[in-house]
Every structure is written in C-alpha cells, then in structure tokens.
Amino acid sequence: MNGPDATHSSGTRMVDAAQITPLAPARLSYRDAVRAGLRDALRADPRVFLMGEDVGRYGGSYAVSAGLLEEFGAQRIRDTPLSESAFVGAGIGAALGGLRPIVEIMTVNFSLLALDQIMNNAATYSHMSGGQLHVPLVIRLATGAGRQLAAQHSHSLEGWYAHIPGLRIAVPATIDDARFMLAAALACPDPVLLFEHAALYNAEGDLTPGLTAVDLERAAIRRPGRDATLITYGGSLAKSLVAAERLAGEGIDVEVIDLRSLRPLDEETILASVRRTRRAIIVDEGWRSGSLAAEVATRIVEHAFYDLDAPVARVCTVEVPIPYAKHLEEAALPSPERIVAEVRRSVGREGAG
C-alpha cells in the first residue's frame, strides 16, 4: 500500500490546461497552490493541524506538505500510522473537541478503510444528535487515474461520497480553487471532502489577480459558449477545455461548467446553461452506472427536459477496474477525443472533423 512517489510521478498530461488559460505573472503549480493554502490555514488559526500518512517527514506522498513540518512542528504536522480508520476517526473526534483538523488520505482508494468513520460518524453525527454535534473536519484525498497505477490506486470515487447526506464534496480543478478552497472548507462547520486529482499536482497556471477567497457551493462557467454545455469537474476539466477549443475550430461553440461542488450540486447554474445551449454532455471520470454523471443527467431531465434539443450524453470511464498498461488505461478514461465525438453527436455533426 505505497503511495506514488512525487519524484517519480510524471503527471504531465494535464498541463494542457495551462495552455488554455491566459498567461499571467503569478504562475504556480497546483501542488504549490494547495501547499500555500495549507500554510495560510496553519498560520491563520491555531486550531488547524494536518495529519495523515507521510505528511510530515516525507513531505506528503505527492510532496504537497513538503516543508510544513519544519515550519509548524510535529504537533501540527502529524505523521500517522497506516491506520486510516483511526486517524480519520481521530480527525472527527478532534473536530468535536474544538480543533479544525485537516486529514490527508493518500488516495481515495485507501479512504475505503476509513469508510465506517466517514459514513457512519462524520456524516451522521449532526443529524443523529438532533443538531448538537458538528464535525468541522476537512479530508483531503487524491483521486483519479492517468499515471499507470492500476486498479487499487486510480479510481474516482468522489461520486460515491457525493451520495451521502451530511458530507460536502468539493473538487478543486483550477489553481485558484487549489489555492483557496481549503480555507472555505475549514470555515464550514460540516465535514468537507476535498478531492484533488493526482494528475493535476504538476499542472501549472495562474492565480487570478486580486482573488483572496472562493466559495464551496457554486459551479463556475470556465468557458462560455452557445451551442452545447459540457458539465464536468476535477481532472476532466482540462480535457473538456481542450475538447472545447477543438470544437471551436469546427464552429461549435461549447460552454464548459466546472461543478466545483458535487454535494451540494449547483443545479441553478447547470440548468440555466442547459436552457441556453439546449444540449448537455457530462464528463465524469467515475464509472457510468450509478454515477455522479447519472445524477446530473437526471436533474437535467427532471427540470429542463422540454428545453433540450438532444438527449443528454455522458462521457465516463469505461466500466473496468483501471488497468495498468498505458494504452488500456487511456482507452478506459474520458479523453478530449471522446468528448469531441459526443458533442458532435449531440449537435448533429457526427461527420465533422
């Protein structure tokens, strides 16, 4: 059960995102942005501490927390045993006890070892106690595929977690959100799971000048367009933007929505966009069956059915455990090519390109 070593992580495929974003001076990596957010939080509030496997002396399996142990000390940057259930539960207890823990779980796959604590305790305490208890806990998890790590290190289970009332699920897909979503999560009295797509850590981009905070609930339109709406989040945002650029070259003007929050879902932004473009294509690295994509599609059908000019479409991961071989892994995942093809189908331009 070893985490991928940051120094061996290629993780360059997603840098495409940076080619789309206009260049600005304050360029930094997603990893640096998350670390800056952590450092801010630790400086701003003595109740905040970070714990997880290898977050301290190792510097984080993705090097996110490198240097924080030296700056904040072992009381606040706590290496834990490989005991996901214990340290996630300890995060819950510490939150009940008046602290603001940030728990890092190396990958979402390992979070299943702590699922009892997340589902049965963190998500239920407030309601089950009649509103007496609150669990202001932030769990950061790496998620997603794309680095040939095979079937126990590559899955996208955030849609699963979004099924659970009592949790808030947020997904930073941009440098701005990587930088500022943590503060919003820490300010929230509820348990928040922040899913960081592991292939994004090396992506570089620019902070929006003057931006100092982001919210935790609203979707964002990352690219305005008229002809169809791509609804996506996390590691699929960059792929969707690449696809949108290609489609623009064909005269198809695509709007791209970054959900940012999977629970709650910003239905208002989704529906307003789909009512304008009259076409919706959901891009989700989760599997198709019982997925977040299925939920978004259903809400569109429930509330905007008569505004649609085409069936709602989905680009999801092929329903296999993620395989190791590069060509098989790539074939399993959403790709700009698959997204382009679905949009063309949606707008009735299947023969295009």
Add this chain to the structure above:
Amino acid sequence: MNAPSEATVTREHGLALLREMLRIRAFEDRCYQLYGEMKIRGFLHLCNGEEAVAVGAMRALGPDDAIVSTYREHGHAIARGLPMNAVMAELYGKQSGCSRGRGGSMHLFDVARRFFGGNAIVAGGLPVAVGLGLAQTLRREPGITACFFGDGAVAEGEFHESLNLAALWRLPVLFLCENNLYAMGSALDRTEAETDIAAKARGYRIDAAAVDGMDAFAVEAAVGDAAAAIRGGAGPALLELRTYRFRAHSMFDPQRYRDKAEVEAWQQKGPLITLTTRLKTKGLMTEDDYQRLDREAAAEVDAAVAFAEAAPWEPIADLERFVYAEPAA
C-alpha cells in the same frame, strides 16, 4: 484511590451508588415493558446486570471528561446525568428526546454533558475517542476521554488501530471494555485466539487491568485511579470490566447460545444484590432505606414515561434539519 475496604465503606457512598443503579434498573425494566407495548421500537439493548460499570465509572469521572459510548448506553447516559425524561422521550422518538427523536435507543447524545453518543457500529467510537483525547492534549484541557466498548469490539481493526494511536501519541484516553462474555451470541473464546483483553492492550504498551465489573466500588476505584494516572500524563489506559448482561442481547434474541443456569449463577452475584447485601450486613442500610430508593426510582421512571407520552413529535417539515449545521439564528 483503592476500593474502600469493608471498614471504610460509608453509608452515604453506598446509598449513592445503589440509588443510581436502582434508577438504571428501573428504567431498563420499564423499557422492556414499553417495548412489548410497542411504545419503543427499533433495536433495544438493555444493560441489566451491567449497572455497576456505568455507575462506578461515571462517579469517578468529572464534568470536563468526554464520554464515548456504545449502543447499550442507557445506563451510561443516566449515570452521566442525562435527564431520564430526555432519554425516555428519545426512546419514544419524540422531539423532547435528547437527540430530538433522530437517534433512538442506540444514539443518545448530550453535548452539554460531553456525552458523545451511543455508537451502533462495534468499535466505531474508539477512533473518535482518540480524537477527543487529541483535542484535549493540543488544547491543554484538564479532561480525559473515557470510551466504552464491549468485548466484541476487540475483534475489530478499529480497536487495534485506536489503541496503537492513543499509545503512540500518549493521549488521555481511558478505554473501558465492558466484557459481558458475549459479542451478541458469540462467546469471546469462540472468536478470539487471545481472550485476555488486558494482555492485548499491554501489547500496545498501554497499562491495563481487569476489574470486577459487578462491584461498583471496585469499578469506581479502578476508574478513578486510571483517570488520575492519565491526568498525570501517564498516557492511555485500559480497564477490562468483567460483567454480565442479564437480559437478551436485544429484543430479538432467543439466547440459544447460553444456559439458563449460567444466567442464574451470574444473577446471584449481580451488582444490586451484592451491594444491597453488603450494605445491610455492615449495618449501613435498612430495608426501609432500600424500599425508599426503589420507590424513588420507580417514581422517576413513571414521571419520565408520562413526560415522553406527552412530549410532541418533531414536525415532518423539520425532517431535513440538522443534516448540515444551521446558520446561527
């Protein structure tokens, strides 16, 4: 603090313990009856026979201490000072219940009394107790965290993970294992290769001892000593409180896994009988004293039932409240 010897037991102390145990016994017996009347539904796990554990432990703990409990927690809650009215109303599923009717028998909460709930996942409370202890340490608070769990919990990974983490970080957590010999219907020696629970704790470098859980004085003394050591910085400790559950596991248990003779033998050394005999033999309590305490307990339960009967239901319009924290009014 050692358990009081026969010479040092006082009338006041003895009656206080007995009074609390009688309150719990009367409450549980009435719950059994109310279940039959379908006033209480869901799972109901009664703690008859285990009263000395709850009463002894809670007397040794203070208001700063945090409590994490299990699904068999009526006794813990009452001994901790949760009003019997609020507990009974919770079992009725009423708005006036200590969890506003959302928890029921297995999920009694009272944050003001630092009672962090009954947990219905075996061993699910242990990691949370470790975290409460971590908060007490980092915030330099005087309290400790006491975490109840049953013998069944020692088979769960969360038990082992939590003991290790508490010991590694020297957290102020007192693990209180109520060993009633059966994990539902599975006897400890049918499920564990090593049945010495204290020995397991010592494997994590945690101080551990076994205590007669049928003796409230012994429980109070042991918990008091362990809590004092923890407050002094000794790190976590574990007490195995050897007790027995007189009633079935829940209301759906035909008890095929144990002999009636075994149950009767344990009832003969039950916590109420032994304490009553001890106090009377010592001349510290009369039959009149006993009858008065028993009547007071019954009257309190009667009042709690009346309160619960009259309490309002939570409006269905409020069903979705408290899933997330509500903005301050």
